[in-house]
Amino acid sequence: MFNMRTLRALLAGDRYADRVVPPTGFTAQLTLFVSGAMAFLAVFALALSLASGRLADRWGDELARTATIRIVAPEDQRAIQTTAALEVLSTTPGVAEARALTDEEQQALLAPWFGQDLPLDTLPVPRLIEIEATGEGFDATGLRLRLAAEVPGAVLDDHGRWRAPLVSAAQRLRLLGWTVALLIIGAVAAMVTLAANAALAANAQVIAVLRLVGATDSYIANAFVRRFTLRALAGSAVGVGLGVLTVWLMPSGSEAPGFLTGLGFQGAGWLVPLLLPVICGCVALLATAYAASRALRTLT
Amino acid sequence: MIELENVAYSYGGGELLSDISVKLAPGSFHFLTGPSGAGKTTLLKLCYGALLPTSGLVRLFDRDVRSLQRDDIAKVRRRVGVVHQDVQFLDHLPVSDNVALPLTVSGRQADTANGDLEELMTWVGLTQRATALPPELSGGERQRAALARAVIMSPDVVLADEPTGNVDWDMSQRLLTLLVELNKMGKTVLIATHDLSLIRAAKAQVQARVLRISNRRVQLAGADL
Numbered sequence: 216m217f218n219m220r221t222l223r224a225l226l227a228g229d230r231y232a233d234r235v236v237p238p239t240g241f242t243a244q245l246t247l248f249v250s251g252a253m254a255f256l257a258v259f260a261l262a263l264s265l266a267s268g269r270l271a272d273r274w275g276d277e278l279a280r281t282a283t284i285r286i287v288a289p290e291d292q293r294a295i296q297t298t299a300a301l302e303v304l305s306t307t308p309g310v311a312e313a314r315a316l317t318d319e320e321q322q323a324l325l326a327p328w329f330g331q332d333l334p335l336d337t338l339p340v341p342r343l344i345e346i347e348a349t350g351e352g353f354d355a356t357g358l359r360l361r362l363a364a365e366v367p368g369a370v371l372d373d374h375g376r377w378r379a380p381l382v383s384a385a386q387r388l389r390l391l392g393w394t395v396a397l398l399i400i401g402a403v404a405a406m407v408t409l410a411a412n413a414a415l416a417a418n419a420q421v422i423a424v425l426r427l428v429g430a431t432d433s434y435i436a437n438a439f440v441r442r443f444t445l446r447a448l449a450g451s452a453v454g455v456g457l458g459v460l461t462v463w464l465m466p467s468g469s470e471a472p473g474f475l476t477g478l479g480f481q482g483a484g485w486l487v488p489l490l491l492p493v494i495c496g497c498v499a500l501l502a503t504a505y506a507a508s509r510a511l512r513t514l515t
Numbered sequence: 516m517i518e519l520e521n522v523a524y525s526y527g528g529g530e531l532l533s534d535i536s537v538k539l540a541p542g543s544f545h546f547l548t549g550p551s552g553a554g555k556t557t558l559l560k561l562c563y564g565a566l567l568p569t570s571g572l573v574r575l576f577d578r579d580v581r582s583l584q585r586d587d588i589a590k591v592r593r594r595v596g597v598v599h600q601d602v603q604f605l606d607h608l609p610v611s612d613n614v615a616l617p618l619t620v621s622g623r624q625a626d627t628a629n630g631d632l633e634e635l636m637t638w639v640g641l642t643q644r645a646t647a648l649p650p651e652l653s654g655g656e657r658q659r660a661a662l663a664r665a666v667i668m669s670p671d672v673v674l675a676d677e678p679t680g681n682v683d684w685d686m687s688q689r690l691l692t693l694l695v696e697l698n699k700m701g702k703t704v705l706i707a708t709h710d711l712s713l714i715r716a717a718k719a720q721v722q723a724r725v726l727r728i729s730n731r732r733v734q735l736a737g738a739d740l
Contacts, residue, residue, distance in 0.1 A: 231619040235608075235619065238607075263726070424604065425616075425620060426589070429589050429590065429592040429617055429621060430620035431585070432589070434587065434620055
């Protein structure tokens with residue numbers, strides 16, 4: 216039923232053909248509203264997905280470049296072993312920087328659990344060494360072997376154990392965002408199909424007259440397809456506009472750091488929502504063409 | 516032009532038409548008569564591809580109707596003007612746009628054929644009603660608008676199903692005169708009607724063959740009409 220010629224005719228429009236189907240206020244408003252609402256939600260799904268992707272990448276990169284060594288040793292050995300560990304690290308390829316945390320820094324780390332007045336010097340708290348790796352990273356297995364030989368109280372934690380599930384969670388969140396966006400597009404297709412079916416059924420007499428006077432199926436279908444495509448396009452354009460504006464008005468990460476405040480678009484990511492009206496239009500076109508094709512096949 | 520050969524048509528398990536053979540030659544004028552429910556409308560629908568025969572052969576402009584694609588059927592309908600008793604229009608468009616509808620759907624813009632349209636509206640006497648909406652028309656005006664719509668593409672064949680069913684005697688004569696004029700212009704005309712007085716009136720103006728459907732079959736009617 217559809218080929219390039221009919222598609223061109225569809226895009227160009229025909230002021231006579233556009234008039235043969237009577238305007239239907241209810242389905243028109245319904246299609247506009249649902250397309251707009253769905254596009255609005257899709258913008259957030261995309262924002263969630265893109266933000267999760269950025270988060271996964273950032274966590275992956277940042278955690279991959281850092282590691283920690285715990286010096287678990289008797290108090291009289293702790294300082295010696297810390298110095299030995301730092302010496303080992305200074306000669307380890309791939310380690311950009313290594314430093315032992317001060318008492319104050321360790322106290323600050325424990326404060327959320329034990330309060331500010333923790334007498335750190337009375338507790339057997341291990342000394343922590345923070346390692347920052349170069350871009351290439353270091354050989355964790357080799358470093359562990361060296362530490363085992365030279366600093367018996369050192370335990371290397373390259374964050375891999377808890378980094379993997381975090382990155383995995385962020386990646387799943389990204390996948391979820393895309394899935395929600397796809398579901399929204401599917402819902403638009405279903406809504407347009409239902410609305411087109413209703414419009415076709417309501418206009419059975421119009422279709423009968425058009426068939427009687429020699430209208431081809433593609434001519435009749437185009438009259439409906441063009442109408443629903445334009446409605447979906449217009450509705451989703453408004454929805455995307457409002458969605459992007461809302462995302463833009465959300466607090467930025469620099470004002471209040473956190474995952475939710477990072478929800479938004481960055482750089483070229485702002486262009487991604489602009490695809491939604493086009494996608495909604497295409498979905499409406501295909502859904503209406505499918506509904507019209509099915510309906511017209513049943514007519515003589 | 517339009518030829519039915521040994522055509523049968525069944526509906527709902529029963530045979531409505533059986534062994535029908537009819538040939539509408541170019542420029543001929545035919546009446547199709549018979550009691551209500553005899554199958555006149557069904558036979559007319561077979562003549563423009565709105566129904567397919569259960570068996571037998573229907574040739575529309577030398578092509579077997581079964582071999583025609585849906586778009587081919589649509590194109591055939593541009594060569595066959597049809598007028599129904601219960602005329603259907605696009606009620607949201609003015610009469611002139613409804614009359615021009617066959618031009619619109621065939622890609623010939625109505626404004627380029629304005630001259631033809633005005634001439635046609637004058638011919639059917641609806642110039643003053645061109646901007647009215649179809650629900651505002653009387654029965655006779657609707658039939659004349661339907662006739663104008665049926666002939667605006669200058670079809671080879673005009674099929675009319677009880678065109679005078681909803682109009683008074685004067686209007687039916689006026690419609691008949693229009694159909695006779697079309698025939699004199701070389702169009703093939705087939706009118707399905709149970710109105711014998713219309714047939715008698717037509718026979719005074721034009722050489723018409725009268726076909727009668729009886730017992731599911733078509734017979735050539737005799738001089739009793």
